[in-house]
Structure formats: C-alpha cells, structure tokens
Amino acid sequence: MHSALNLLAQTPPQTLPARQLMAYTLASHILLVPMGVALPFITLLAHYRGLRRDDAVALQLARRWSAVMAVQFAIGIVTGTVLTFEFGLLWPGMMGRWGDVFGLGFGVEAWAFFLEAVLIAIYLYGWRRLDPKVHFWLAVPLPFAALMGAFGIIAANSWMNTPQGFTLDAQGKPVHVTVQQAVFTPMFGPEYWHFVVAMFLTAGYVVAGVYAVGWLRGRRDRYHRLGFTIPFTVAAILSPVQLVVGDAIARAVFHRQPTKFAAMEIVWNTNTHVPEYIFGRLNAGGTISGGLRIPQLDSVLAGFKPSTQVTGLTATPEADRPTPTEATLIHWTFDIMVLLGTALLLLALWYAVVWLRKRDLPQSRWFFRCAGVAGAASLICVECGWITTEVGRQPWIVYQNMRVAQAVTSTRADSVWTMLGVILALYVVLFAAFITVLRKMHHRWRIADEGLARNRPVHPPEIVTPYGPREEAGMATGPSRPAAQDGDPHG
Amino acid sequence: MAEAVAWIMLVVLAAYACAGGTDYGAGFWDLCAGGAERGERPRRLIDHAMEPVWEANNVWLIFLMIIMWTGFPPFFAAVFSAMWLPLALAVLGLVLRGGGFALRKPTRRLAQRRVYGAAFAVSSLLTPFFLGAVIGGIASGRVAPGVTASADAWSNPTSIITGLMTIGATAYLGAVFLTADAHRYQAPDLVDYFRLRAWCSLAALVVLALIGLPITHHDARFLWSRITTGAPLGLVIAGAVVALVTALLLARRALRWCRYTAVASVVLVIAAWGVAQRPYLLPTSLTVSQAAGAHHTLVWLVIVTGIAVVLVGPSLAVLYWLDTRGKLEALADSDTEQEVPPAEPA
Numbered sequence: 001m002h003s004a005l006n007l008l009a010q011t012p013p014q015t016l017p018a019r020q021l022m023a024y025t026l027a028s029h030i031l032l033v034p035m036g037v038a039l040p041f042i043t044l045l046a047h048y049r050g051l052r053r054d055d056a057v058a059l060q061l062a063r064r065w066s067a068v069m070a071v072q073f074a075i076g077i078v079t080g081t082v083l084t085f086e087f088g089l090l091w092p093g094m095m096g097r098w099g100d101v102f103g104l105g106f107g108v109e110a111w112a113f114f115l116e117a118v119l120i121a122i123y124l125y126g127w128r129r130l131d132p133k134v135h136f137w138l139a140v141p142l143p144f145a146a147l148m149g150a151f152g153i154i155a156a157n158s159w160m161n162t163p164q165g166f167t168l169d170a171q172g173k174p175v176h177v178t179v180q181q182a183v184f185t186p187m188f189g190p191e192y193w194h195f196v197v198a199m200f201l202t203a204g205y206v207v208a209g210v211y212a213v214g215w216l217r218g219r220r221d222r223y224h225r226l227g228f229t230i231p232f233t234v235a236a237i238l239s240p241v242q243l244v245v246g247d248a249i250a251r252a253v254f255h256r257q258p259t260k261f262a263a264m265e266i267v268w269n270t271n272t273h274v275p276e277y278i279f280g281r282l283n284a285g286g287t288i289s290g291g292l293r294i295p296q297l298d299s300v301l302a303g304f305k306p307s308t309q310v311t312g313l314t315a316t317p318e319a320d321r322p323t324p325t326e327a328t329l330i331h332w333t334f335d336i337m338v339l340l341g342t343a344l345l346l347l348a349l350w351y352a353v354v355w356l357r358k359r360d361l362p363q364s365r366w367f368f369r370c371a372g373v374a375g376a377a378s379l380i381c382v383e384c385g386w387i388t389t390e391v392g393r394q395p396w397i398v399y400q401n402m403r404v405a406q407a408v409t410s411t412r413a414d415s416v417w418t419m420l421g422v423i424l425a426l427y428v429v430l431f432a433a434f435i436t437v438l439r440k441m442h443h444r445w446r447i448a449d450e451g452l453a454r455n456r457p458v459h460p461p462e463i464v465t466p467y468g469p470r471e472e473a474g475m476a477t478g479p480s481r482p483a484a485q486d487g488d489p490h491g
Numbered sequence: 492m493a494e495a496v497a498w499i500m501l502v503v504l505a506a507y508a509c510a511g512g513t514d515y516g517a518g519f520w521d522l523c524a525g526g527a528e529r530g531e532r533p534r535r536l537i538d539h540a541m542e543p544v545w546e547a548n549n550v551w552l553i554f555l556m557i558i559m560w561t562g563f564p565p566f567f568a569a570v571f572s573a574m575w576l577p578l579a580l581a582v583l584g585l586v587l588r589g590g591g592f593a594l595r596k597p598t599r600r601l602a603q604r605r606v607y608g609a610a611f612a613v614s615s616l617l618t619p620f621f622l623g624a625v626i627g628g629i630a631s632g633r634v635a636p637g638v639t640a641s642a643d644a645w646s647n648p649t650s651i652i653t654g655l656m657t658i659g660a661t662a663y664l665g666a667v668f669l670t671a672d673a674h675r676y677q678a679p680d681l682v683d684y685f686r687l688r689a690w691c692s693l694a695a696l697v698v699l700a701l702i703g704l705p706i707t708h709h710d711a712r713f714l715w716s717r718i719t720t721g722a723p724l725g726l727v728i729a730g731a732v733v734a735l736v737t738a739l740l741l742a743r744r745a746l747r748w749c750r751y752t753a754v755a756s757v758v759l760v761i762a763a764w765g766v767a768q769r770p771y772l773l774p775t776s777l778t779v780s781q782a783a784g785a786h787h788t789l790v791w792l793v794i795v796t797g798i799a800v801v802l803v804g805p806s807l808a809v810l811y812w813l814d815t816r817g818k819l820e821a822l823a824d825s826d827t828e829q830e831v832p833p834a835e836p837a
Contacts, residue, residue, distance in 0.1 A: 018593035064827050067597075074593030077546050078586050084553050085582040087560065088571030095560040096568025100784020103561030104791055110554045111799030117547040118806045125543045138809065177785035318836045385776075411575045419579050426583065430590045433607075437597045445827060 011405040013413035018090040019404065021420045023390075025086060028427050029079040030386055031379055036076045037150060037196070038203035039069050040120070040142040042231050045389045047136055049230070057223050061230070062308070064128060064445060066206070068438060070124045075434050077117075082423070090416070094397050094407035101166050101174050101182050102159040109152025116145040126353055147196060158187040161389065162256050163398050190249035194385070197242045202382055204235025205344065206375030210442075212368045224451065225361065232371065235378075236348035243345055247340070253392075254302045257399070258311035259320075260392035263327035264334045265298050269312040274298040278334055282324045322394045330392045333384035340377045340384075347374060493783030494517040496562040496792055497772070501765040503558060507551035508761055509664065509754045512657075514545045516665015518588065518615020518657065520688060521608065527601065534608070536681055539597065540672040543819050545592065547810070549585075563782040563793055565636055566772045570641075574628055575640035577621040577650075584618030596821075616658060623657025624650040630764065631669070631711035635776035649710045652703040659699055660757055662692040667737060674746045686741045689753075693738055713774045717767035726766060730759030 043065040048093055050059030087095050095103075123139040130138070141405070159165075165182030166174035211228035254261045261267075268286035276298040280291015299308040313321050347370050354362040362368075397404045409416070517537045524530030524537075562565040591611030598604050627650035628634055634644060644650075666689035673681035707715050712727060717723055734756040740749040770778045783789060813819050 050755070060827075067822055067827050071593055071597055074546060074589060077549055077595070078589035081549065081553060081589070082582055084556050085578060085585075088556065088567055089575060089582070091580055092568035092571045095571075096564045099560035099564030099567060100562070100788040101563075103557060103784075104795065107561055107792055107795045110550065110557045111795065111803060112559045113553070114547065114799070114803050115806055118803065118810050119551050121543045121547060122806075122810055122813060122819070125821055126813065127822050128820045129818045141806075174787070177787050179787055180792045227801075283823050329704060352617045410572055411699060412640075415575065415579075415640075422583060423586075426586055426590075430586065433590070433594050437594055440599070441597060441827075448827075449582065 011459060012408055012410075014411060014416045015405050015408045017416035017420050017477035018408050021416065022086055022090055023422060024420070025079065025082050025423060025427070026386070026390075027383060028431065029076070030081055030382055032072060032076040032079060032205065034199045034202035034379070034382065035069070035072050037146040038143075038234075039065060039072070039207070040123070040139065040146065041200065042203060042207055042234060043069065044136070044139055045234070045367065046141070046226070046229050047139075049226075051136055053225075057226055058230075061224065061227050064441075067441065069120070071434065072438055073117075073120055075430065078430070079427075080113075080229045089411075089419075090409055091397065091407045092266060092409055094402060097402065098163075098174065098398055099183055101177050102163070103155050104179055105152040105155030105159070105183055107152070108155070109149045112145050112148035112152060116142060116149060119145060150199070151192065152194055154192045155183045155185075155188055157192045157389070158181070160398055161191070161260075161393060162187045163184070163401055176215045187252060190245075190252040192391075193245045194242070197238050197245050198378075198382055198385065199240040201235045201242055201344075202375070202378040204231040204233075204238065205323050205371075205378045206231075208232035208235060209372050209375035212374075216368050216372065218364060229361070232351065235344075235374070236351050239341075239345045239348035242341060253300065256309070257323070257392070259313065259316045260309055260330075260389075261302070262313045262315070263322045263330055263392050264388060265310070266327055266331045267310050267312045268314060270309065270315050271312065272299060272309050273306050274302075274308075274310040276301065277331070279332060282331065284324050286324075300347050306326040306368070319463050320395070320400070322392060326394050330388045333387040337381045337384040337388065340381050344374055344377060344381075347371065365435075376461065492786060492789040493562070494557065494629065495778050496783070496789050497779045498765075499796055500555065500558045500562065501761070501792070503551055503555045505758045505761045507548075508660070509757055510544075510548035510551055510663040511617065512757065513668045514541055514548055514659075515615045515619045515661035516663065517541050517669060517694075518592075518612050518665075519662045520665055520669065522612035522616060523688075526604070532585075532678070532681060532808045533684060536669060536676065537672055539676070541592070542596070542821055543565075543810075543814065547807075549589070549787065552585075553693060558792070560634070560723065562784055562789060563772060563779070564784055566782040567775060569634055569636045569638065569773060570625065570723070570813055573634040573638040573640060574625045576642075577624050577628075577645040581618050581625075582620040584614040584621065587614035588618060617706065619657045619661045620654040621773045623654035626764075627651070627653030627711075629693060629773060630768070632774045632776070633715055634773050636773075647710060648706045649703075652706055654759065656696060656699045656703065659692055659696040660760075663689060663696060663734075664753055664757060666692055667741070667749050670741060671746045671750050674744075682744070682746070690738060690743055693734060695736075714764075714767055717769070718763060723763040723767035726759050726763035730756045750779060793826045 043062050046058045047062035047067065049055055050057075050062055119139060119142045123135070123142065126135045126138065159182055162185045163182075165178045165180070167176045169175045206229050208231040211224045212232075214224045217226060240265055250261075250264075253264070265274075266277055266280065266282040268282070268288075273296050275296060276294045277288060278292040278294070280293075281289050283289060296306040299306050299310055302308050302310055313327065332354060347367075350362060350367060350370075354360065354367075393399055395403050395405070397407045517540060521530075521534055524533045547550045556567070576745050587610045591607045591609070591614065595604050595607035595611060598607060624645045628645045628647065630653065631647065631649035633647065633650075638644070670682055670685040670689055673679075673685055718727060733752050737749050737752040737756060740746075740752060768774055770780070772779055772782050796807070810819075
C-alpha cells in the first residue's frame with residue numbers, strides 16, 4: 001500500500017485531461033446508445049402491426065423511424081470508434097496489463113455489432129424492393145444482436161468494478177486467466193439487466209415524447225396516437241421492472257462494492273441504523289450539510305432491517321476511496337436517478353390506470369406535458385447512473401488492482417488537453433448537425449402530412465444537388481439498383 | 492495458439508484494408524471530382540456505392556483493435572503509446588469522415604452539403620495516411636515496449652512513404668470498385684472516368700514503390716532484408732503481377748473480375764509484410780509469443796471468432812446476395828413523405 005501511496009502522489013498531469021476526455025466522449029456516446037439498442041425493436045413493433053393489420057399508418061411510422069435510425073446509427077458508429085481508440089490513446093496501461101483478462105467481452109461485442117451493422121443495412125435498404133414479409137423477418141434478429149453487443153460491453157465494465165478470473169504473480173502481473181470467471185463477474189448480472197431495461201425504457205420515452213409534443217400542439221390524429229402509444233407502452237411496461245432491477249443492483253453494490261455504496265449514500269463511518277440522506281453534501285471531515293435526513297432508512301434499504309451494518313467510507317484508506325467531493329457528486333447523481341425513475345414510474349401508472357379503466361389515452365394535457373419531458377428525464381437517468389458507477393469506483397480503474405493514474409498514457413498533458421479541445425468542438429458541431437438534420441426531417445414529414453407538399457415552392461439549385469443520388473435523371477439505371485458482383489465488400 | 496491469433500489479426504487487417512480502403516478511395520475520388528457541377532455524377536455514384544456497406548466495413552477496424560488488446564496487450568499498449576499523435580489524428584479523421592458522409596445525405600442545402608462533403612473527402616485522405624504512417628513506424632522498428640510518443644516514430648521516411656502508399660492503394664481499390672459499379676449502373680462515361688483513375692493510381696503506386704526501395708533500405712533494414720528474399724519476395728511479386736492483371740482486365744473491360752484481382756493484390760502485399768515480420772509483432776523488440784496474452788483467453792478468442800464467422804458469415808452473404816439482385820435501395824423522400832390515409836381524429 002505504501003508504494004500505492006507514492007504512486008498517488010505522482011499522479012501524472014495528463015490524468016485529468018484523459019479523464020475529462022473519456023468522460024466527455026462516453027457521456028456523448030451514451031446518449032445515442034438507447035436508440036441504437038432499442039429503436040430497432042420499437043420500429044419492428046410498428047412494422048409488425050403494419051403488416052399484421054394492414055395498417056398504413058403503422059408502416060409509415062416504421063419507415064420514418066428507420067430513416068432516423070440510419071442517421072443515428074452512423075453517428076453512433078463514429079462516436080463508438082472514438083471510444084475504441086481512446087482505450088489505447090488514453091489508457092494503454094490498463095489495456096497492456098489487463099487486455100487479455102477482460103478483453104474478450106469486447107470481442108463478443110464487436111462481432112455482435114458487425115451482425116447489427118449488416119442486418120441494419122439490409123433493413124434500411126430493404127424497404128423498397130424486398131418482399132414485405134421477408135424484409136420484416138430479416139430484421140427480427142436485430143434486437144437480439146443489440147442485446148448481445150450490450151452483453152460484451154457490460155461484461156467488460158462489470159469486470160472493472162468487480163475484477164476476477166486471474167491470479168497475480170510475484171511481479172503483480174495477471175496469470176492463470178479463467179475467461180468464464182472474468183466475463184461473469186459478480187456485478188455482471190445486475191449491471192446487464194439494469195442497463196438493458198434502461199436502454200429500452202429510455203428509447204421508448206424519447207420516441208413517445210416526440211409525438212406527445214405533437215399531440216399537445218393539436219395534431220391529434222391516428223398517426224400521432226400510434227406513434228405515441230407504441231413506444232410509450234414499451235416504456236411504461238418496463239418502468240416497474242426497472243424499479244425492481246434497480247433495487248437489486250443497489251443491493252448488489254452494497255454487497256460487492258461497499259465503498260461505492262458508502263459514497264452513493266454518503267455514509268462516513270461503518271454503523272448500524274444508518275440514516276438515508278436525500279441530497280446533502282459530504283464535508284471533508286465526514287459531516288453532512290443540508291439534505292433531507294430519514295432515520296434508519298439506509299440500513300433498511302440495504303438489508304431490510306434497521307440493524308443492518310453499512311460499511312462507511314472510512315473503512316477504506318483515504319487514498320483508496322472516492323474523495324468527499326466525488327462522493328457528493330455520485331450521491332446526487334444516484335438520488336437524481338432514483339427520483340426521476342420513480343417519477344417515470346408514476347407516469348407509467350397514470351397511463352396504465354387510465355388505459356385499464358377507459359381503454360384510451362389520458363385526456364389531461366399535464367399527462368402529455370410530462371410524457372414530453374419523460375425522454376429527457378430518462379436520458380438524464382442514464383447519464384446519472386453511468387456517472388455513479390464510474391466515479392464511484394475512483395481512484396481505481398480496475399477496482400483494487402489498478403489506479404486510473406497508473407493506466408494513463410505517457411503522452412504529455414498539453415497534447416491530451418489539445419485533443420480534448422478539438423474533440424469537444426467537433427462533437428458540438430456533430431451533435432448540432434445531427435439534431436438539425438433530425439429536425440429538418442421532422443419538418444419535411446409534417447409538411448407532407450399536412451398536405452402542403454404539393455404547394456411547396458421548388459428551388460431547383462437547392463433541390464438538385466451535386467451530391468448523392470437523384471431518382472429520375474440518374475445514371476440511366478432504370479428503377480432497380482442493378483446487380484453487384486457477388487461477394488465484394490463494396491457492392 | 493498465439494500464432495493463430497496473429498494470423499486472424501492479419502486477416503482482419505487485410506479485410507479492413509480492402510473493405511475500408513475501398514471506401515477511403517471512394518472518398519479520395521470524391522475529393523478529386525472537381526466542382527459541384529463537374530463532380531456531380533461521380534459523386535452520386537460514390538454515394539450510391541458506399542451507402543449500404545460503409546458502416547459494416549468500418550467495423551473491421553474495431554475488430555482489429557479488440558484483437559490487438561485481447562490477444563497481444565503489450566503490443567497494443569506499445570503501439571498506442573509510441574504512435575499517439577498519428578492515431579489521435581486518425582481518429583479525428585474518422586469522426587469527420589463518418590459524420591460528413593452520414594450527414595451529407597439527408598441534408599438539402601448545397602452550401603451545407605459542400606461542408607459535409609469536404610469533411611468527408613479531406614478526412615478520407617488524411618486518415619489512411621496516418622494509419623499507413625503507423626504501419627511504417629512499426630515496420631521500421633521504431634515502436635518498442637516502453638517507447639513514448641515522439642515525432643520520429645511516425646514522421647520518418649519509411650512512415651511517410653508507407654502513408655503515401657496507403658493513400659495510393661485506397662485510391663486504386665476505390666477506382667477499381669467504382670469502375671465496376673459504374674458498369675453495373677450502365678454509365679459508360681463513368682467506367683472510362685474511373686478506369687483512367689485506377690491506372691493512374693497504379694502508376695503512382697509503382698513510382699512510390701521505386702522511391703521507397705532505396706529509402707527503406709537504409710531506414711528499415713530488418714524489413715528490407717526480409718522482404719527481398721524468400722516467401723515475402725514471392726508474395727510481393729505475386730501482388731505486383733496480380734495488380735498488372737487488374738490493369739489489363741480494366742483495359743479489356745473485364746469488369747466482373749477486376750475487383751477480385753485488385754483485392755488480391757492488396758492482400759498479397761499485406762501478407763508479404765506479415766510474413767516478413769515473423770516472428771515479430773514489433774521488429775525487432777517484441778515477438779508474437781512474447782506479446783501473447785493468457786493462453787485461455789487466446790483459445791476463447793479463436794472460439795468466439797469461429798462462432799462469429801458462423802453467425803456473421805451468412806448474414807453478410809445475405810447482404811451481398813440481396814445487393815447483387817438489386818434488392819437494396821435507400822428510402823427516398825417519396826417513401827417517408829407519402830400521404831397516410833385520411834387522418835382520423837383520435
């Protein structure tokens with residue numbers, strides 16, 4: 001431990017920008033992940049309804065959602081590639097030592113992702129010419145590929161939280177690696193289900209939110225009704241599930257990562273009858289300012305009875321645990337996630353009660369106002385949950401085995417700061433352009449739906465662009481996309 | 492087992508060089524297509540050809556890195572430490588490229604399309620250069636475990652010539668594939684357009700190789716001595732012959748086969764490099780067996796790869812099969828903007 005303290009004292013200056021860069025790029029990427037994982041599923045629900053009941057409105061929704069998916073998936077690939085590079089650019093120390101212990105999860109993820117990319121290409125480009133049934137069934141494996149990809153990523157992350165499946169030799173190098181143990185770590189199950197449910201729930205609320213806003217603006221047609229009902233029902237069903245799963249992961253953290261749990265609940269000294277604080281700030285000396293104190297509750301939540309002993313932060317040496325500031329941060333993110341999650345559950349209950357009694361959507365404008373912001377709320381939950389798990393592990397990158405400062409690149413701090421600045425600017429532009437494109441698509445579709453399309457002025461130089469395909473005066477190809485040679489990667 | 496994983500890694504690298512390389516080449520020709528009016532038709536072909544496949548092609552790069560860090564952790568750490576700057580620039584290029592290409596399509600305004608198109612095209616030039624420079628640095632023995640980032644690791648003669656040759660190879664692949672695509676789309680003028688460019692890039696590659704020979708003789712002695720004898724030399728010669736065959740096939744308009752020969756020539760040269768480096772991953776400081784990760788992991792890596800081939804292979808086959816039958820076509824605005832049956836009030 002003495003050597004570890006020395007290392008801590010020598011935290012290299014590039015650690016801060018490296019952490020900021022990783023946090024920033026991951027925080028951006030994670031906003032796209034719910035859509036990447038769950039939008040295909042939601043789209044397929046609408047597609048299924050469209051085929052089964054010969055429902056043109058549902059088919060139209062599915063087509064438009066896949067047009068959105070096309071852009072969103074491409075942006076997700078870009079931000080995901082950046083993260084892959086960052087493992088090497090920022091954390092070569094971690095990958096160099098532990099890559100063979102926990103890297104296999106990424107291997108599974110990569111192949112699942114390849115499958116997803118191929119199937120999504122078939123789905124997105126199959127609308128026009130494939131037989132409708134064949135087109136639908138070729139896309140059915142998509143959600144499963146997405147679940148498989150999530151499996152790989154969560155396996156790697158949960159390994160960082162509860163590393164196992166190796167022994168250390170005299171030089172501290174991992175030997176005797178057992179892959180099964182390294183993939184199925186104690187935190188894997190709880191993290192995986194919590195994450196997957198969160199992704200489907202978030203995608204549901206985000207998509208439904210778009211139509212809730214339309215509904216509030218008076219567009220109360222069947223298109224908006226269906227566009228709201230399908231994703232909102234998915235999210236509403238999953239909301240109570242997430243309550244149970246979320247409670248289970250909190251207790252798994254209590255048992256498996258007691259220091260993280262102590263930070264989440266700002267528990268300073270190990271004790272029984274520990275009170276629960278809603279918000280509040282942990283000071284350096286262990287006192288707590290502000291916040292709503294509920295006696296006994298933390299012990300009850302952790303072990304179902306007030307006499308449950310909760311490990312405090314002080315049980316871990318100061319150099320090996322999150323700082324009071326970090327603890328306060330993740331206490332807040334954890335509380336925000338729980339509160340917003342509970343609010344979403346109430347919204348889902350509102351929906352369920354009205355539906356069971358009247359077989360109809362709630363009439364209240366307040367319901368749709370809440371539904372309109374539910375997407376943003378669930379995205380905030382995703383960010384908060386991720387901050388909780390990552391900051392709660394500090395100062396470790398591999399819990400109790402490697403510090404962040406030991407994993408960081410040897411590249412000079414100003415290089416990393418520069419890269420952070422460039423990526424920051426690039427992502428702002430990228431996401432702004434992405435949102436702009438989505439808004440334009442939305443606008444075009446609204447105009448088309450309102451029957452204004454025929455009256456729209458045509459500006460030849462703008463519409464007939466020099467880039468990209470044009471239907472009529474194209475390359476004399478006729479209507480079909482002609483045959484490529486078989487087996488080429490560039491057909 | 493480490494040897495097997497090293498071969499898988501080389502295969503994935505070759506797959507990325509061919510699949511991704513073709514897309515980079517398409518971007519290169521997009522850059523060179525001239526003004527908005529003059530470049531309209533080539534650009535439209537490029538868009539059409541890349542659309543359904545570029546995302547899947549990009550995944551090969553992600554595999555490559557995962558195999559690197561899972562199979563050979565010290566190798567991965569050494570490369571990313573010593574080659575920090577070119578790899579950082581390559582990743583910036585990847586962001587610009589993917590973002591530019593993805594956003595250009597759904598954008599309507601000409602000015603905006605120009606910006607996205609420029610981002611896509613310029614980064615299609617820079618990214619392969621930096622990736623090639625990294626390979627040049629590795630091949631000339633400038634990367635070793637513990638070496639920190641320095642300008643010499645990648646701004647040396649071998650790296651620069653490799654970077655330029657990478658651009659040349661992508662331009663060559665891109666032009667050959669686009670020639671064949673133009674044929675499929677029955678655009679004879681574009682067949683001639685891209686065929687000429689394929690020949691030019693092949694000529695440029697020959698010039699670069701001739702310049703590269705004396706340079707690498709001094710700068711990358713180990714690789715030079717290996718690649719000028721035995722099996723690697725045979726592979727290089729085979730690659731050159733196949734490239735020549737490609738040029739002849741193009742001349743005879745045998746466009747069915749030229750993409751296979753183009754891919755084969757690139758694969759042969761990459762194979763020559765791989766064989767020449769044996770048994771080193773980083774000549775001459777880190778061998779395959781020294782860098783190999785835990786045995787159990789490598790076994791599982793091979794198993795996972797096997798399962799993946801079983802799963803991904805058929806779906807890739809379906810993708811290409813559908814594509815060959817002309818079944819894949821982007822959603823047009825007329826599809827998403829068609830009127831839905833009378834809007835019933837809810």
